[in-house]
Amino acid sequence: KSKTVTLGMRQTQTGDDIPQVFRATVDVAFVTGAGRETRRVTLTERDHTFTFALDERPKMVQFDSGFSLLKTMDFYKPKEMLIYQLENDGDLAGRTDAARGLGKHTSADAVAALKQAVMNDGFWCAQVTAARALGEIRTEGALDALIECVGVKHPKARRGVADALGHFKSAKSARALEALL
Secondary structure (H helix, E strand, O other): OOOEEEEEEEOOOOOOOOOOOOOEEEEEEEEEOOEEEEEEEEEOOOEEEEEEEOOOOOOEEEEOOOOOOOOOOOOOOOHHHHHHHHHHOOOHHHHHHHHHHHOOOOOHHHHHHHHHHHHHOOOHHHHHHHHHHHHHHOOHHHHHHHHHOOOOOOHHHHHHHHHHHOOOOOHHHHHHHHHHO
């Protein structure tokens, strides 16, 4: 209703040889129906809250768009946003981040999006990450999706499917793995 997006950021690094706060300038990208809009922010504190005015709800948000910072990041996004990002992000790192995030959801639409990525993503690394996410879900639906992905074309993607099938200890997964042999 307020047409604003609030983004909270917390630096959690620890250690005697690590600075208390990393100072950096990063881009935050928002994708809406009107297109892509990038805003630049400067990080100067351990905890930051940024508020951005947007005309509509974003379909995708990227913190550190372009991936210029060396970091490990947990970025909570709603499932619908992760599905959109997995299907539409032109950046491999963004698609793999979305696949990892969807691996925490057990819903049928999350499983379907991951299966679609395994079968159709243009780069094998994203296919492998999506397969591994299905393996982490460990539901019957995820197992069925992986079995349908056994014939994926790229050999490295098939290896990812085999690895993910190894998370399921059942006769059904064993038969699928035998088919790969």
